[in-house]
Amino acid sequence: xxxxxxxxxxxxxxxxxxxxxxxxxxxxxxxxxxxxxxxxxxxxxxxxxxxxxxxxxxxxxxxxxxxxxxxxxxxxxxxxxxxxxxxxxxxxxxxxxxxxxxxxxxxxxxxxxxxxxxxxxxxxxxxxxxxxxxxxxxxxxxxxxxxxxxxxxxxxxxxxxxxxxxxxxxxxxxxxxxxxxxxxxxxxxxxxxxxxxxxxxxxxxxxxxxxxxxxxxxxxxxxxxxxxxxxxxxxxxxxxxxxxxxxxxxxxxxxxxxxxxxxxxxxxxxxxxxxxxxxxxxxxxxxxxxxxxxx
Amino acid sequence: xxxxxxxxxxxxxxxxxxxxxxxxxxxxxxxxxxxxxxxxxxxxxxxxxxxxxxxxxxxxxxxxxxxxxxxxxxxxxxxxxxxxxxxxxxxxxxxxxxxxxxxxxxxxxxxxxxxxxxxxxxxxxxxxxxxxxxxxxxxxxxxxxxxxxxxxxxxxxxxxxxxxxxxxxxxxxxxxxxxxxxxxxxxxxxxxxxxxxxxxxxxxxxxxxxxxxxxxxxxxxxxxxxxxxxxxxxxxxxxxxxxxxxxxxxxxxxxxxxxxxxxxxxxxxxxxxxxxxxxxxxxxxxxxxxxxxxxxxxxxxxxxxxxxxxxxxxxxxxxxxxxxxxxxxxxxxxxxxxxxxxxxxxxxxxxxxxxxxxxxxxxxxxxxxxxxxxxxxxxxxxxxxxxxxxxxxxxxxxxxxxxxxxxxxxxxxxxxxxxxxxxxxx
Numbered sequence: 001x002x003x004x005x006x007x008x009x010x011x012x013x014x015x016x017x018x019x020x021x022x023x024x025x026x027x028x029x030x031x032x033x034x035x036x037x038x039x040x041x042x043x044x045x046x047x048x049x050x051x052x053x054x055x056x057x058x059x060x061x062x063x064x065x066x067x068x069x070x071x072x073x074x075x076x077x078x079x080x081x082x083x084x085x086x087x088x089x090x091x092x093x094x095x096x097x098x099x100x101x102x103x104x105x106x107x108x109x110x111x112x113x114x115x116x117x118x119x120x121x122x123x124x125x126x127x128x129x130x131x132x133x134x135x136x137x138x139x140x141x142x143x144x145x146x147x148x149x150x151x152x153x154x155x156x157x158x159x160x161x162x163x164x165x166x167x168x169x170x171x172x173x174x175x176x177x178x179x180x181x182x183x184x185x186x187x188x189x190x191x192x193x194x195x196x197x198x199x200x201x202x203x204x205x206x207x208x209x210x211x212x213x214x215x216x217x218x219x220x221x222x223x224x225x226x227x228x229x230x231x232x233x234x235x236x237x238x239x240x241x242x243x244x245x246x247x248x249x250x251x252x253x254x255x256x257x258x259x260x261x262x263x264x265x266x267x268x269x270x271x272x273x274x275x276x277x278x279x280x281x282x283x284x285x286x287x288x289x290x291x292x293x294x295x
Numbered sequence: 296x297x298x299x300x301x302x303x304x305x306x307x308x309x310x311x312x313x314x315x316x317x318x319x320x321x322x323x324x325x326x327x328x329x330x331x332x333x334x335x336x337x338x339x340x341x342x343x344x345x346x347x348x349x350x351x352x353x354x355x356x357x358x359x360x361x362x363x364x365x366x367x368x369x370x371x372x373x374x375x376x377x378x379x380x381x382x383x384x385x386x387x388x389x390x391x392x393x394x395x396x397x398x399x400x401x402x403x404x405x406x407x408x409x410x411x412x413x414x415x416x417x418x419x420x421x422x423x424x425x426x427x428x429x430x431x432x433x434x435x436x437x438x439x440x441x442x443x444x445x446x447x448x449x450x451x452x453x454x455x456x457x458x459x460x461x462x463x464x465x466x467x468x469x470x471x472x473x474x475x476x477x478x479x480x481x482x483x484x485x486x487x488x489x490x491x492x493x494x495x496x497x498x499x500x501x502x503x504x505x506x507x508x509x510x511x512x513x514x515x516x517x518x519x520x521x522x523x524x525x526x527x528x529x530x531x532x533x534x535x536x537x538x539x540x541x542x543x544x545x546x547x548x549x550x551x552x553x554x555x556x557x558x559x560x561x562x563x564x565x566x567x568x569x570x571x572x573x574x575x576x577x578x579x580x581x582x583x584x585x586x587x588x589x590x591x592x593x594x595x596x597x598x599x600x601x602x603x604x605x606x607x608x609x610x611x612x613x614x615x616x617x618x619x620x621x622x623x624x625x626x627x628x629x630x631x632x633x634x635x636x637x638x639x640x641x642x643x644x645x646x647x648x649x650x651x652x653x654x655x656x657x658x659x660x661x662x663x664x665x666x667x668x669x670x671x672x673x674x675x676x677x678x679x680x681x682x683x684x685x686x687x688x689x690x691x692x693x694x695x696x697x698x699x700x701x702x703x704x705x706x707x708x709x710x711x712x713x714x715x716x717x718x719x720x721x
Contacts, residue, residue: 047377047682048402131542150538237689238488239541240697257374259683260398 040266047260058267067243068251068268072275074156075247079224079279081160082167087217089164090171095205097172098179108176111169119166123233126162130234149234155241159230166230167223171216178212179205207292214291218283225276228253248272333362333616336386338372341566345637349628353619360615362388380404380607387616388623391434391605393424397679399605400427406608407431411617412624421641423674424601434603435624436641438632440561441597441668442496444581450555454478459556463584464594465497465524468556469531475555476533482554483533485545486525488696490689491675492558495598496583497521502591505676511713513706517590523702526695537696550574558583560600561649561665565636568658580664599672601641639666680716687712 041058045051062068097108114122129136130148138144148158182205190200206213228249235245246254248268256265337346343366350362365386367375373395379385380399391399399405409432414422421436446459454475459467472483487493498505503518505511512518528534535548545557550571559567568575586594604623606616622628629640633648636656640648646666653662688709695705 046402047398048381048404050402127542133539133543147538150541236541237686238537238693238696240537240693241541242690242693254686257377259686260377261683 037266037269040262041270043263045262045266047262049262051263054263058264061264062267062271067246070243071246071248071251072271074245075225075227075249075272075275078156078160078163078227078247079221081157082163082224083217083220086164086167086220087171087213090168090216091175091209091213093168093172094175094179095201097176108173112173113169114166115170117166119229120233122162122166123230126158126165127234130158150240152241152244155235155239156245159227159234159245162234163224163227163230167220171220174216175209175212178209182208210291211293214283214287218280221279221283222276225279226272248275331360331615333360333387333612333619334365335362336365336367336372336376336389338367338369338390339562340366340368342562342637345632345635348635349623349631352628352631353622357618360619362619383609385607385610387610387612388604388606388619390437391603393600393602393675393677394681394685396424396426396434396603396605397428397677398682400431400433401429401679404607405433406606406610406613406617407433408435408605408617408620411435411621416624416626416643417641418601418643418669420599420669420672420674421601424677425603428679434605435620437602437604437623438562438638439599439601439641439669440639441599441665441672442492442558442560442583443597443665443668444556444583445549445559445567445578446556446581447549447552447554447578449577450475450479450481450552454555458579459581459584461582463581464587465500465584466587468584469528472533472555473531476531479555481552482535482548483531483556484528485540485548485554485557486528486534487540487545488526488537488689488692490685491598491600492560494522494525494692495676496558496596497525497586499596499598499673500583500586500589500592500594502586502589502594506678506681506713506717510717511710513710513713519702519706520590521586522692522695522706526692526702529696537693549578561662562638564653564660564662564665568653568660576659578660580661582664582668595671597668597672598675599669600675602638678717680713680719683719684712684716 040051042053042055043051044054044057093111097104097111101107127149128134132138132145132147132150135148137148138146147154149155186204186208187200190204195203226249227247231245231247231250232253235242239245249272252265252268252272255261255268335346335350337343343364346364350364353362354360376385376389391405396405405427412432412435414432417425417436418439421439422432425432425434425436427433444459448458451458451471454471455478456471456474459471468484475481475483495505498512498518498521501517501521501524503512503515503521505513505518513522529536535543535554545554546559546563546567548554549557550567552574564580583595583597585596588594604620606613606620610616624642626642626645629642630645630648632638632640633645634652636649636652638649639646646669650662650666653660691700691705691708691712694700695702700708
């Protein structure tokens with residue numbers, strides 16, 4: 001008996017030792033800055049510290065700023081624009097890539113390519129295509145003069161298009177892995193029972209791939225809510241549509257690093273975490289209704 | 296129960312991943328020991344060669360000191376420098392800009408370098424950009440610049456319009472822009488929303504100001520006149536609007552032959568030439584037009600800014616760094632900026648070394664126009680509160696451009712932003 005206990009204790013010690021690098025890294029690089037940020041959000045910290053506590057002042061200023069609420073809406077709107085369409089397209093693509101078409105490997109590589117390209121390069125190329133005076137998109141539309149990047153309603157949609165385009169391949173590859181894990185026997189059985197392709201998709205493919213779909217959705221939602229790089233690259237500081245496109249992270253970067261208002265910037269970051277937290281809670285709560293973990 | 300914990304821990308980790316962006320911003324610079332390796336950070340890739348030559352010259356007399364020039368682009372430069380300073384891994388020598396020097400100096404970050412050069416050797420406007428709020432020097436003056444008018448000779452010839460010269464006023468600027476647009480179908484003067492290379496020179500020409508000791512100058516009648524004129528230029532068919540400029544820079548528009556005039560800084564002259572080879576010989580530089588009926592002054596002005604070389608007060612190799620900083624302020628090192636066409640040296644009397652470079656290279660541009668303007672150049676407006684109002688002032692001006700605000704409302708707001716920031720900082 002005693003021998004077994006000792007062994008278990010030693011196992012536990014080994015276990016701790018093995019996870020230590022990750023845990024320490026997480027504590028030092030993530031958890032501690034997380035606590036620091038919450039602390040900073042209650043201070044008037046400037047560029048080089050010198051912070052003193054100012055209670056909820058940053059939050060009061062934040063919640064009474066129309067720019068902040070606009071940015072919150074922009075982030076949520078960006079999510080609404082990118083997540084459903086992006087995942088739907090990624091799923092279609094994954095199903096297509098999973099079928100017996102020629103040159104499957106080539107297609108997979110092509111669709112995955114945007115993920116490998118630096119976001120800066122992606123934004124630059126799209127900027128040129130969207131250019132209202134000299135861009136190829138307006139040329140194709142017969143010399144139309146659509147302000148893709150500077151119209152206050154269109155600009156965020158343009159950013160969403162680029163975001164969907166760059167993420168679709170990555171999502172599709174993840175979903176493809178999920179699709180390939182579905183046992184072939186299920187389809188064979190369905191065939192024997194006379195199920196059509198569409199029926200097979202809704203009754204076999206979709207439920208079977210739902211865990212992967214759920215994971216992709218969580219990841220996509222989070223990255224959409226904290227989108228920053230695409231907007232930063234595509235919408236310049238003097239763009240007329242700036243107010244209707246700047247997201248929470250854009251505002252956070254500007255406050256924290258350009259203006260040097262670390263305290264206020266931190267408050268924006270804390271709010272964004274809360275927002276993502278709420279959305280994620282809803283998703284986990286909703287997963288019981290549609291995600292199937294067992295056959 | 297277990298599921299709840301698992302779920303909460305996932306949330307915590309996800310949150311932590313997001314929040315790391317503020318707290319952890321490690322710099323890739325490695326602080327040098329006593330080994331004689333120093334790092335020298337700059338933000339302008341076009342000045343890399345010039346800086347390298349200065350470093351090489353220093354290396355000749357100090358073979359044991361190796362200095363590495365590192366270029367980071369403007370936006371990331373400040374994020375990186377700030378992170379480096381906070382974590383005590385800042386580059387040993389770095390460029391400082393007027394916008395930030397007061398904030399950095401007043402926070403006690405920068406080393407006092409007043410004993411490393413003789414102020415009498417340097418131009419007045421350059422010295423103004425090297426001081427902290429307390430009047431002490433926290434940077435060794437590097438260069439000085441002015442803003443000039445660049446114009447496309449071919450488009451002027453095609454429209455039969457005389458080239459800009461010192462007699463031009465805002466009236467000629469507008470009228471000839473109109474004529475060029477009528478005759479060639481190309482844009483006239485490319486007036487876009489920018490401060491230093493935009494409305495600042497116009498404000499000073501009208502006799503207005505951006506800030507003084509008491510507060511902002513945006514509601515000053517002269518300032519108002521200039522901003523109304525400058526912003527109003529976009530109402531003309533011959534000037535593109537902010538939709539256009541959000542997607543195309545004035546420079547790229549000009550050098551692709553789509554516009555006849557734009558403002559540019561002297562520090563860009565070299566790469567304007569080398570980057571747009573097919574256009575060489577087809578354009579020239581003029582002094583800025585003046586205000587025809589200034590409420591104050593004689594209508595003539597441009598803005599002059601200066602960069603400085605600085606280091607941190609807590610640099611572990613301060614003596615070695617200061618030795619190099621002292622060298623950077625010598626006539627010998629300053630001259631190299633001129634003889635490589637990099638920038639106009641801050642050192643008095645070396646302006647022509649820069650002008651001569653363009654002549655020697657056979658570029659037929661009137662670089663001298665930039666130097667002539669020093670006679671009436673105004674130093675870049677500055678105040679320790681500038682970083683905190685600059686962004687919001689630009690945003691408000693954007694709203695005037697978009698016609699979301701009238702001139703009066705917008706200027707009133709800009710004035711309030713500056714005044715509040717100055718009170719908040721003092």
